[in-house]
Amino acid sequence: MTFTFVTLFENLVSPYFEDSILKRALQSGKIKIDFKNPRDYTDNKHNKVDNYQAGGGAGLLMFPQPLSALLDELKRDNPNVHIIFPAPAGKPFRQIDAKRLAKKEHIVFVSGRYEGIDERVIEEYGDEVFSIGDYVLTGGELASLVMSDAISRNIKGVLGNEDSLDEESFEDGTLEAPSFTKPNIFKGSSIPSEFLKGNHAIICTLKKEMSGLKTKYFRPDLFLRNKGQ
Numbered sequence: 257m258t259f260t261f262v263t264l265f266e267n268l269v270s271p272y273f274e275d276s277i278l279k280r281a282l283q284s285g286k287i288k289i290d291f292k293n294p295r296d297y298t299d300n301k302h303n304k305v306d307n308y309q310a311g312g313g314a315g316l317l318m319f320p321q322p323l324s325a326l327l328d329e330l331k332r333d334n335p336n337v338h339i340i341f342p343a344p345a346g347k348p349f350r351q352i353d354a355k356r357l358a359k360k361e362h363i364v365f366v367s368g369r370y371e372g373i374d375e376r377v378i379e380e381y382g383d384e385v386f387s388i389g390d391y392v393l394t395g396g397e398l399a400s401l402v403m404s405d406a407i408s409r410n411i412k413g414v415l416g417n418e419d420s421l422d423e424e425s426f427e428d429g430t431l432e433a434p435s436f437t438k439p440n441i442f443k444g445s446s447i448p449s450e451f452l453k454g455n456h457a458i459i460c461t462l463k464k465e466m467s468g469l470k471t472k473y474f475r476p477d478l479f480l481r482n483k484g485q
């Protein structure tokens with residue numbers, strides 16, 4: 257998988273890949289990353305990438321020309337690129353999207369800054385527009401990182417232990433059950449006794465119950481959605 261980050265601020269993104277699991281994924285060649293800066297594709301004297309909004313409105317927008325030149329070049333080099341625009345007005349990014357997108361060959365994340373990107377660029381080039389939550393970030397970089405992280409860990413060979421993908425939150429539409437490690441008693445609170453006895457069938461039933469309760473309590477929206485299925 258190749259991730260191309262289209263951003264004016266490469267330094268906001270690149271450090272995340274310098275440690276831990278994604279560093280290893282890069283080293284082993286499971287993922288590749290590169291960066292493209294819209295400012296390198298401008299055709300104006302001062303390398304401007306933003307302008308006032310048509311019809312008024314606070315803040316500046318990234319105008320089409322640099323992004324269009326950049327994305328045309330990317331598509332020429334690889335017609336199979338899958339282009340994603342992170343935006344608060346996108347559809348919610350979910351675990352099933354992370355799993356589905358992990359099978360792509362090359363994903364491009366186009367990060368807007370200022371007040372965003374001229375809508376016609378998104379219409380012309382966007383394969384998908386995703387929001388990572390109901391709040392507004394200062395740009396698309398963090399959202400691109402969130403999505404590339406969630407996608408990467410679903411690529412075969414990226415996680416040390418692939419089993420962890422099966423049991424985790426959202427896998428079956430519920431939140432993951434609580435988990436525990438040593439010590440058996442921490443600040444007066446004990447690990448549930450059945451967990452210490454080691455009967456896996458009982459532990460599995462208990463975990464399912466806890467997972468249901470946790471989902472109902474913390475994410476009633478998910479709980480109701482599951483019941484509707």
Ligand code: ADE
Pocket residue numbers: 342343344386387388389390391392393394395396399
């Ligand atoms: N850009 C700014 N806010 C965002 C959000 N919530 N999700 C995705 N991209 C964004």
